[in-house]
Amino acid sequence: MPYSTSSRRAAALIPALAALLALSACSPAAETAPGSGAGELNVVTSTTQLADFAQQIGGDDISLTSLLAAGASAHHFDPSPRELVALSQADVLIVNGAELEGFIDSAIEASGFTGTLVTAADGIDLAEAKEITAEGEDEAATGTPGTDAHGTDAHGTDAESGHEHGAETHAEDSHEGHDHASEPHADEADDHAGHDHGDHAGHDHDHDHGDHGDQGDHADHDHDHGDVNPHLWTSPRYASLMAAEVARGLAAADPEHADDYRERAAAYEAQLAELDSWVAEQFERVPAEQRVLVSGHDSLRYYLHDYGISYAGAIMPSFEDNAEPSAAELDELTARIKERGVRAIFVESSMSPKLARTIAREAGVTVVDGEALYADSLGPADGAAATYVGATVHNTRVILEAWGADVSELPATLGAKS
Structure with a gap:
């Protein structure tokens, strides 16, 4: 399959990325999100919402970087060389899934990321989300x-x-009818959460990001993500399930602090229920x-x-x-x-x-x-x-x-x- 525009752009960044990686041996890779901890687990998130979920659950046990800044949209995002450096050094990458991040596969390839990939949408019944998406389109x-x-x-x-x-x-x-990280899923954290993507090329994705092309080029870009509206987090009910998935991912990647992640996740999910x-x-x-x-x-x-x-x-x-x-x-x-x-x-x-x-x-x-x-x-x-x-x-x-x-x-x- 020929490279999409975004894949070609990521490939073009590889020489610059190599130079930055050489420099990064003596300097921080990227600015961490405000309030980030100084822990040993290096976590990168794709969106600002996921960064907040990770911070609420990770606390001081993680160091956190969000690829997207406040005000940015994943719909037309292209990672810079500095952001690819941050990804290359991550232990954990947390993404939304549901075909939101059209840039992520090429970014992983360009950065050489070999850590654990956590997909927050895995905590949600996407069949239900598909029905809700269809209902909204029918109503409009x-x-x-x-x-x-x-x-x-x-x-x-x-x-x-x-x-x-x-x-x-x-x-x-x-x-x-919805499970939470602090309840039945908590004991499954080490087994269920992020899958190791050391060999990312061998991973079978539910969708192909490479076909999205240049997010800013309307001639090449298909505006329809698929059958599921990817803005899952806008429902606090779904946000709680996504946070539970984040907790499972962090616990699996960092078993030493797994109990701390679960405890914070339980408190955060209670807050989301009150919200x-x-x-x-x-x-x-x-x-x-x-x-x-x-x-x-x-x-x-x-x-x-x-x-x-x-x-x-x-x-x-x-x-x-x-x-x-x-x-x-x-x-x-x-x-x-x-x-x-x-x-x-x-x-x-x-x-x-x-x-x-x-x-x-x-x-x-x-x-x-x-x-x-x-x-x-x-x-x-x-x-x-x-x-x-x-x-x-x-x-x-x-x-x-x-x-x-x-x-x-x-x-x-x-x-x-x-």
């Missing part, structure tokens, strides 16, 4: 909501009985007919599903934030906004707001871009959205305030992290 096309994680539709009624579900039901059922309950309670106060959202791209699929929020569509006709909508697609979206009573268009931090502003003017609705949503990336280190919990709280507040709804105070355990 037909206007008919699917059902949320608790069997309710996007209007807050039971799919079979038609009964409303309150906050207590959500809090009790939120994580039913899930808090977010659900906020949206349950909003009348069902007002819970209709349009975003820059289809980045919040699982968040919308879990909290019974209707999805009227996105500006970019893709899971990605660099796709190109046609004039017909924009006209259709404008019509849906008017038909479904959408109250605001929300722009993600990784996107330009210009097109959203144009559509908002045509549809006669508000565009929320001053307080962008953090979906593809967390916020800057000194901001409220610097952590996953903080970003999720921020997104929830921004959406609710645009809808004119009140937001209750955070529990102390969440406020301390946001």
Whole structure:
């Protein structure tokens, strides 16, 4: 198979990488993420969300580097020689999976990474995620909501009985049927987590990243990642399962500190469960007919599903934030906004707001871009959205305030992290 554009770019970086590797023998490979520990386990993550999961679970037992910086998007990312050096020296690489990181295979090849690869999406039932993805696409096309994680539709009624579900039901059922690292999976950490990828060429991937081509070249790039929307982390329920997978990976790579990883993972998963309950309670106060959202791209699929929020569509006709909508697609979206009573268009931090502003003017609705949503990336280190919990709280507040709804105070355990 011929090299894709991204593979050719990675190959072209190899001479520069070799020079940097020679220099790196006497200097740090790359800057570590803020708050990183100084432990012996050298961990590299692909996204900012995974970096936060790794930091919460790894603590001072790991040294952490995130390939993506705050504000960057994995949809159009090309690692620099310095980032490839960091990858070459990693003991563990944590990726999202679900075909998010189109650059990762060529980056591994160019860097010579021989450590343990941990795929956070392995902790999630991707068959369920595929169904949720399809429901969202169908709803955007037909206007008919699917059902949320608790069997309710996007209007807050039971799919079979038609009964409303309150906050207590959500809090009790939120994580039913999902395993966590501190529970049954904890004893499997050494067996189940990361697989050793010392011989990466021999590893059988679930998908071929090489076919994605240049993320910035629309002539070569297929905007459709596949059947599963890769923004799995936007659901705190899924984020908890991804964090559990990260914990298993760290425990397998560093058995000496396995108990510490599991203990931190249990505490973090409890915090994510509380976050899930808090977010659900906020949206349950909003009348069902007002819970209709349009975003820059289809980045919040699982968040919308879990909290019974209707999805009227996105500006970019893709899971990605660099796709190109046609004039017909924009006209259709404008019509849906008017038909479904959408109250605001929300722009993600990784996107330009210009097109959203144009559509908002045509549809006669508000565009929320001053307080962008953090979906593809967390916020800057000194901001409220610097952590996953903080970003999720921020997104929830921004959406609710645009809808004119009140937001209750955070529990102390969440406020301390946001």
